[in-house]
Amino acid sequence: MLIDAPSPLLDANDIRALFDLALLAARDWHATCPVQQGFAPWPEDLVYVSREAVQIPGLAHMVHDPGAASEASRALRDAILAVAPFAEWRLTYTEDEVGADFLQRFGWFELAGPEGHFLTDHARITVGFWGANLYYPRHQHEPEELYTIVSGKALFHADGEEDQALGAGATRIHAANQPHAMTTSDSPILTLVYWRGAGLADPPRLTAA
Numbered sequence: 001m002l003i004d005a006p007s008p009l010l011d012a013n014d015i016r017a018l019f020d021l022a023l024l025a026a027r028d029w030h031a032t033c034p035v036q037q038g039f040a041p042w043p044e045d046l047v048y049v050s051r052e053a054v055q056i057p058g059l060a061h062m063v064h065d066p067g068a069a070s071e072a073s074r075a076l077r078d079a080i081l082a083v084a085p086f087a088e089w090r091l092t093y094t095e096d097e098v099g100a101d102f103l104q105r106f107g108w109f110e111l112a113g114p115e116g117h118f119l120t121d122h123a124r125i126t127v128g129f130w131g132a133n134l135y136y137p138r139h140q141h142e143p144e145e146l147y148t149i150v151s152g153k154a155l156f157h158a159d160g161e162e163d164q165a166l167g168a169g170a171t172r173i174h175a176a177n178q179p180h181a182m183t184t185s186d187s188p189i190l191t192l193v194y195w196r197g198a199g200l201a202d203p204p205r206l207t208a209a
C-alpha cells in the first residue's frame with residue numbers, strides 16, 4: 001500500500017474546508033510576493049467543485065519529505081500537505097517519455113484553473129512535486145509561467161538562460177513556449193505554479209529533440 005487511505009471520518013465538508021485552507025494559504029503567499037502580484041492578479045471568480053481524489057505514488061514521497069520550507073512558506077506547504085490526499089493528482093507524461101522512476105516520484109494537481117478544484121478561466125494555479133535526484137526533461141507550453149518554490153530546491157534550466165538553483169521563496173518565469181527543464185539533487189521540490197495567457201487548459205509537452 002502506497003499511502004494511508006484518507007480518513008473515513010472526513011466528509012465532503014471537511015474536505016472542502018481543507019481545500020479552502022489551501023486556497024487561503026496560496027492567496028496569502030500571493031499577497032506577500034510582488035513578483036506573483038505582478039505576474040497575475042489573484043483570480044476573484046473562483047468556484048469550488050468537488051472532484052474525485054486521484055492518488056499517485058509520488059504522494060507518499062511528498063508526505064514523507066516535502067523539502068525545507070522558509071518561515072514565509074511553511075503555512076502554504078503544510079496546507080498543501082493537508083489537502084494532498086484529497087487532490088486530483090495528475091502525471092501527464094508516459095513512462096516512455098520520462099521513465100518509470102520519474103512517474104513514481106512526481107505529480108501535480110490543479111488547485112485553481114479551467115479544470116481545477118476551484119474553477120476560474122483567468123489563471124491556472126497548480127501544485128507540483130518532484131522527488132530528489134530526478135531530471136524533468138525539456139518541455140514547453142504556450143502560457144507564460146511563474147514558478148514559486150514552496151519547499152525544497154532544484155536547479156532550473158531554460159533555453160537561452162543560465163542555470164539557476166532555487167529554494168523556498170524563490171520565483172522564476174518562463175516565457176511562452178520557452179523550453180525549460182529542472183533537476184533535483186539531494187532534496188525534493190514542492191512548487192506553486194501560475195500560468196497566464198492562451199492555452200491554460202492544455203498540458204505541457206516535451207520539447208522535440
Ligand SMILES: [Fe+2]
Pocket residue numbers: 140141145174180204
Ligand atoms: Fe513549465
